Amino acid sequence: MPAAYASPRAKPKWSLICSVVVLAGRIGRLVVLLLAAMPSHLAAQDGSPLALRLSQTVPERMARDGVPGAVIVVIEGAAPVWTGFFGMAAPAAGAPMTAEALFRVESISKPVTAWGAMRLAETGRLDLDAPIDDCLTRWRLPEGADPITPRALLSHSAGIGLGDYAARFPPQGPKPGLPEHIAQDFSLIATPGSGFSYSDTGYNLLELVIEDCTSEDFAALMVHEVLSPLGMPGASFDWTGADMPVGHDLRGRPVSAYVYPGRASGGLHATAADIARFAIAGMAGAEQSVLSPEGVAGLHRAEVAVGGLFAFAAEGYALGHFTETLSDGRHAVWHGGQGYGWMSHMHLVPETGDGIVILSNSQRAWPLFAAILQDWSDSLGVEPVGMSRVLLAERAARIGIALGLLVGALGIWMASRTGRRLRFARLTAGGVGAALIIWPLWATAQDYLFLFSILPGLWPWLGAASSLAGLGLSALALAPERQR
Template sequence: MKRNRLYKAFLTILICLVMIGINYIPVDISSHASDEVFLRHLDEFVPRLMNRYDIPGCSLAIVKDGDLFFYRSYGYSDREKGIMLTSRDPFRVQSISKSVTVWGVMKLVENGRVDLDSAISCYIDISGFKDGGNYLKSVTVRQLLTHTSGLQLGDVFTVYSPGSRMPSLQEKLRDEVSFINKPGSSFSYSNTGYNLLELLIEEVTGRSFTEYMESEILIPLGMTNSTFDLKESMIPYVPTGYTLKGKPVPAYVYPEKASGGLLSTSRDLARFMIESMNLGSRDDLVLSEDSIAAIHYPQVSDIGIYSLVFDSYALGHYVEELSNGKIALSHGGQGTGIMTHMHFVPESGDGIIILTNSQRSWPFISHLLRDWAVWRDFDPIGMTRIIWGEQLMIALVGLVWAAILFQGEKTIGIFKLTTLARRDLNGMKCLFFILFPVVLIIFLFWCYKQRYLFITTLFPTAAVQLGIALFTFAIITIMRAIITCRGIIKKSKEEWFDEAGKEI
């Protein structure tokens, strides 16, 4: 018996290790490798990763020592049409927009037109909002910028075709301004909060958000291929997005822009990063050094689930403290069919932009961040923990397949006449071992039908493998329970007839 358990434990471990080994992608670059070696590594590694995670297209830009070092695009802008992605194609960069929107707000702060710690009711009319008379009147500009306003996340699924009829910003906000926490009490990521800042900018300046951001921020930064307004002439060049299931998503728009409406290229975002690093005094800064420092200064340390990969949140940026004392700043974005990420270390002048047209990209982004950090000799940055999470998920897949193997072994044994009399499962246990896998199958079907599942987005490949393994396990368990129950029923009938014969 003990020997059998040791055998099963050894086999389970072996299966898990084999699964991890098959799926593991080792680091294939050394720290301080030459520029030529790293670029050659990218040209080999990026397409291989894209193929593994089924990502149609990726646009990269890398900043080194405060200058644009490299930018290149890989794969397809539209896979079905065979259109290749170019570095000029503007991506909807999703929530990286927030990091740029902060600059628009801070420009008003510099000019004395907005105060970070004043209530937004000083700048916009809140009487038309559902919660206008309660929490909303006390929410400050800083709380909106740091996601501590208590506002809900907001609608992240509704998109509109360019040129179609859609609600105005005010109409959308009237529906979405709703509180889940008391303002200032905790961190709660909110697109709605940033969209209120869009309204604030329009009310204070008397200009459209797009016009203000272009004239005051984007053009002065040299981001000439960036805009918050999808123009008709741009539509053919916007990459087609792809959902978790690979469904193509044509170019779309939102009624709101500040939280996720920026269209930009990796090269333009690299310019934004370079300006954000502020390496030395210049006379042509779009924002002062003090304003940039204020943007990067940590504001909230308890950031909930985001603490798994970051240490705090500043104004429109996540903050990560590296062991060498340097600070890394970042922000990612995801929407229907798109995933993006920006990561930079101001003190060293290093940064990376990753834009993809797939919602399957978190592990892909994490692997690129890992290799970039190794090359530049940084700590393993927090986002690389997604890689370890993926390996744990793969190990779990191995455990399930080991369980399937042992269940299958018992199921085959049940077919033998010599085992039909065994009572390792009584009637109630048989019922449980039928109902449990049925419920599991129903749950897996529900997961499959969901438009968005966090775990599937985080581990797109491993989650599918786990789903297949669990489905197989459920089927094997049902088979074993049914066969065993038939054996028990047959045995009970034989025993009843034997006893009845003895009585006669």
């Protein structure tokens, strides 16, 4: 060992240096957290109650859930009236969030793609109700498969599986072509037209249909048919290499840039202002040259009822839009997006011109979005929109944590007071206890679970409480019986 480390006289010096380094690190982390929790700026200042409320809600929720950054645009009367940008675009570099930040908007790509498909339909270049095999040249449906139409792809009623949402590739690296990706990713899980089945693969297949029908690259077509006419200069379905915020995964770790093999389902990059312009184009009476009022209405009219977890937040799915009826009877349409390190949401009430756009560079942002939507709903004078129900999971989790702690403590206490117990009761306690211990260990080893998204800050506590309950029940099952 070097003399400097072995000398007793050197210890105080190195101890002091180490203490200073540790303290500096802690101060640095604290500064980053404080910056992330503070609003970077509030543009288009509006003294409305909603603006003031969001200025409090957003930093509080970001700090609670570990969300580094967010940009929000509030729309009233079919015009943006308030923009707030909060936290950090790149915490490690100390870069603050800006209103002009370019985001991966993930599945908000789907309603934009739907506008492109409807534009082609209204200009006679795509028949929404004809079999897609009429257009496809680079890939075909499996032999014997029932016909599928573009309308079915747009409404997630084609019976196609979700697809491999983890198929990500470096922007400048090799990746499979779209036909090859679909050949690997395509699976029929239900008869076309039999019901709702959310599918990224279905939208990527629609991208292939559009390209084969028009003999034009999808991203280029979307620029001149939809994005440019709607005034979305920052938006692109192609990777632009622009300086973007750093995405963060469910554990708060930074995410490297990536692209998908398909673009129609989740490949759009855009600013919050771009998505706000897109939302405004869908309002009643909006001045835009892309679609007729009938075409826009067709995109917003429900085609199929949704089921499963989606039913907690929506009633139906139209063409690229979820639908719901507000508590005052108004019709609302919306779409959200979640990707690796990114989340997005767009909600609009077309008949009154109200809307909101929320983008974040964190996959931990669902509770934040739900809290924002709850405040927005209150400003409209209606009950919270369906996506706000994510917050109900937090209440249920807190109850679960309390019950887990209670069961664990009670089981350990009862095990310490040995007595006679039925064999069946001991086996049951042991089996339930083992399950309560094992599932958090299994969950921790997973890259993604729905539970992680809706409870980013609470699921570790829920897992710990479950493990404690399991230990209590296991102790109760294993404790020796008192001899009579």
